[in-house]
Amino acid sequence: AVVSTQSTGVYKGSGAYQKFIEVKDSVVANAGGGQLKAGPIRRPDHLRATVRWDYAPDICKDYKETGFCGFGDSCKFMHDRSDYKSGWQLEREWQSKEYGAHENDNYEISDSDDDDIPFACYICREKYENPVVTKCKHYFCEACALKHYKKTKKCFVCEANTGGIFNPAKEVIAKMKAAEDS
Numbered sequence: 288a289v290v291s292t293q294s295t296g297v298y299k300g301s302g303a304y305q306k307f308i309e310v311k312d313s314v315v316a317n318a319g320g321g322q323l324k325a326g327p328i329r330r331p332d333h334l335r336a337t338v339r340w341d342y343a344p345d346i347c348k349d350y351k352e353t354g355f356c357g358f359g360d361s362c363k364f365m366h367d368r369s370d371y372k373s374g375w376q377l378e379r380e381w382q383s384k385e386y387g388a389h390e391n392d393n394y395e396i397s398d399s400d401d402d403d404i405p406f407a408c409y410i411c412r413e414k415y416e417n418p419v420v421t422k423c424k425h426y427f428c429e430a431c432a433l434k435h436y437k438k439t440k441k442c443f444v445c446e447a448n449t450g451g452i453f454n455p456a457k458e459v460i461a462k463m464k465a466a467e468d469s
Contacts (some may be wrong), residue, residue: 301409301410345364346363346364346365346367347362347364347365347366347367348364350362350364350366350367350368351367351368354368382401404458404459404462405426406424408426408427408431409425409426409427409443410427410431410432410434410435410446411427411428411431412445413428415428415456415459415463416428416429416430417429417430417455418455418456418459418460418463419432419454419455419456420453420454420455420458420459421442421449421451421452421453421455422447422449422452422455423442423445423447423449425442425443425444426456426459427443427453429453431443432453433453436449436451436453456463
């Protein structure tokens, strides 16, 4: 019969210790065991390792990715968010004979006047319904322009005197038709 240490009061040594927890092969067991075990060490289940290769060590990674750096002006790295091609990207373009092929397109300024025409009415902020243009070249829906004209004779955007002149906006109408066709 097994006699308990507590009942006899006699110490039996470490051989009489009982194991209540089953020891499994884990990082804690491998690292904390004191002796090295053969084979790979099992990864922990609660940690995830990520790696980021730093090809530009002189640029602040935080600022490049997020636009914010906790160090502020005292950061020793350059705060730059521009995108440059790496050497391997330039070599790949050179080998595929694409290097410099579209260079003129990168610096070409488009001649289209679409940049001057807004895509929505300034007053209602919706897509144009019967677009009109004022003398000062601002575009509105016809109903919005007339409603605003009843309140004041001035342009909604620049407050110039409109004189009640609202011409049909042919450029916007053509642009809307082209968008519908495509």
